[in-house]
Amino acid sequence: MRNGVSARAYFIGVAVVSALLLALAMALRPSFAYAVRDTFGLVQPVPAAPDSFYTTRVAPLFAEHCTGCHGGKRQKGDLRLDELAAVMRGGKHGPVIRAGSAGESELVARIGLPQTDPKAMPPQGKEPLSGDDVAVVRAWIAAGASATRLARDIAGAPPPVRKIEIPVLDTATAARERAAFAAPLADLQARYPGAIAFVSRSSADLEINASRLGASFDDGDLAALEPLRDRIVRLDVSGTRVGDASGPALAAMHRLQVLRALDTGMSAKSLAPLRDRGTKVHDGRF
Amino acid sequence: MGVSDPQDVNAARVRVWDAPVRLFHWAIVLLIVTSWIAADQGYMRVHLWSGSAMLALLLFRITWGIVGSSTARFGDFVRSPRAAFRYLYSLGRGEKPLHAGHNPAGGWMVVAFLALLTAQVTTGLFSNDGLKFMGPLALLVSADTSDRITSLHGTIFYCLLASIWLHLVAVFFYLLVRRENLVGAMLTGSKPRHLVPEGAAPRFTRAWLAWAILAICAGIAGWVVRSQ
Ligand code: HEM
Ligand code: HEM
Numbered sequence: 001m002r003n004g005v006s007a008r009a010y011f012i013g014v015a016v017v018s019a020l021l022l023a024l025a026m027a028l029r030p031s032f033a034y035a036v037r038d039t040f041g042l043v044q045p046v047p048a049a050p051d052s053f054y055t056t057r058v059a060p061l062f063a064e065h066c067t068g069c070h071g072g073k074r075q076k077g078d079l080r081l082d083e084l085a086a087v088m089r090g091g092k093h094g095p096v097i098r099a100g101s102a103g104e105s106e107l108v109a110r111i112g113l114p115q116t117d118p119k120a121m122p123p124q125g126k127e128p129l130s131g132d133d134v135a136v137v138r139a140w141i142a143a144g145a146s147a148t149r150l151a152r153d154i155a156g157a158p159p160p161v162r163k164i165e166i167p168v169l170d171t172a173t174a175a176r177e178r179a180a181f182a183a184p185l186a187d188l189q190a191r192y193p194g195a196i197a198f199v200s201r202s203s204a205d206l207e208i209n210a211s212r213l214g215a216s217f218d219d220g221d222l223a224a225l226e227p228l229r230d231r232i233v234r235l236d237v238s239g240t241r242v243g244d245a246s247g248p249a250l251a252a253m254h255r256l257q258v259l260r261a262l263d264t265g266m267s268a269k270s271l272a273p274l275r276d277r278g279t280k281v282h283d284g285r286f
Numbered sequence: 287m288g289v290s291d292p293q294d295v296n297a298a299r300v301r302v303w304d305a306p307v308r309l310f311h312w313a314i315v316l317l318i319v320t321s322w323i324a325a326d327q328g329y330m331r332v333h334l335w336s337g338s339a340m341l342a343l344l345l346f347r348i349t350w351g352i353v354g355s356s357t358a359r360f361g362d363f364v365r366s367p368r369a370a371f372r373y374l375y376s377l378g379r380g381e382k383p384l385h386a387g388h389n390p391a392g393g394w395m396v397v398a399f400l401a402l403l404t405a406q407v408t409t410g411l412f413s414n415d416g417l418k419f420m421g422p423l424a425l426l427v428s429a430d431t432s433d434r435i436t437s438l439h440g441t442i443f444y445c446l447l448a449s450i451w452l453h454l455v456a457v458f459f460y461l462l463v464r465r466e467n468l469v470g471a472m473l474t475g476s477k478p479r480h481l482v483p484e485g486a487a488p489r490f491t492r493a494w495l496a497w498a499i500l501a502i503c504a505g506i507a508g509w510v511v512r513s514q
Binding site: 003004006010018069073 | 378380416417418433436437451455458459461462463464465
């Protein structure tokens, strides 16, 4: 019978071929080479100083606009922008930053493209960097992409802008939330005309005034509000026939902020739990 | 040359693999390469197509492992782990144990591949690319979960690559060390008589049944992929 190579020779061959394949993969993919070197502890860390321009101005931009795709969660294009060492290493096709030359840095080119360009970063549909943001990145690279230099050493960077949060009328969100209970709400509004309203145009929270229904409103009616209980923040049952039997129904309205209950059958004892959890209760007693 | 008749003791070769098993094998090789390149280059439509074809083929191969030809059946080649180790041990001692179909160690390789590929395709269905593409079932889970599944999809692929490497090391071990051309058998379907145990006679399920099952599996895969 013909004889093959010895098992020993074969496995030496396998080791050689594996090493060659590994070397080839490392040559073709810098990011893979980096991962391999990292595994063997051969990567030089690039610690960024906490007060450096990079840490205070550049890294936050990357965190806001880039690291969702180029970070710990995913590494699109094998690029990570969540730590300086990785930023300097670059992606699938090598470095994306040429220290000292913003014009020759792939990263700068990409964030400067019009949104419709398929190579634009962030890609179309994501929040683009502002002109000032781009200028910050350019200035940092032009000044050497340093890990330590302070803001005063970086020429041409626009000053930081303090962001002021302006609460917006988020009617879209409110509309979506309102849709979730539109059907029971319509039923109940028909049953108790004029008693149920939203607290504002941009909110899905409810204000209920049962006092206008007077003695015709009782424990059974309060129980009927059950489908709305997560949305009721203000409730007035003054002058109704609501009594202690409604204790559990009121307790279930866990977002209730204000309860007016003057002249009802409710005892101080049954209202105490509501007071304890922080609901403001007006029942004419103290 | 009576290749197809295993009872013919004069035939130089014995048929061991049916066409469905061989087609399955080379189709998944092609599909893995296609899926890899497509994902790497961002051709997600192509990736979805190759992945869906993979889903259909996996469903088919698992069914064929129950109702197919004897060498395709799990019942034929899934042996105890001890049997697999005993087999590897005898290989190490230079013995020449023969098997018409998969050997006990190879049987576990098949199970491992089918499990890994099933995991690859299943996670793919729930993955997203962070941009415009979503696996057809990604909306069934939260965005966070889909992201986690996506990274799992990537990790499983590395396991798959490692398994493929091991698979090739094994196949070439047979070819170069033991002078058994298993690759030729996976291509043509037949092995030289001296590599098949005396008296072994694989039974073959009719091919039309394979095509019928494949058509049903393709239908199921298509339905899953289009369900969103
Ligand atoms: C993407 C890469 C590959 C995968 C995922 C893969 C997977 C598999 C699977 C699942 C089987 C079992 C087939 C069955 O029973 O249905 C198998 C068997 C086999 N494969 Fe592959 N394969 C790959 C590449 C290759 C290549 C490139 C070759 C040849 C150079 C090869 C040669 C073989 C052979 C000879 C067998 C039969 C083993 C035996 O006799 O037990 N495979 N492979
Ligand atoms: C219908 C089935 C599949 C779907 C819907 C699917 C979907 C996806 C998605 C959404 C991604 C993320 C791409 C990105 O982040 O850029 C991805 C990546 C990938 N998929 Fe699939 N996939 C499927 C099947 C497969 C199969 C069968 C293979 C290989 C055998 C495969 C291999 C890969 C690879 C290698 C990546 C890149 C992973 C990475 O970048 O970490 N996929 N796939």
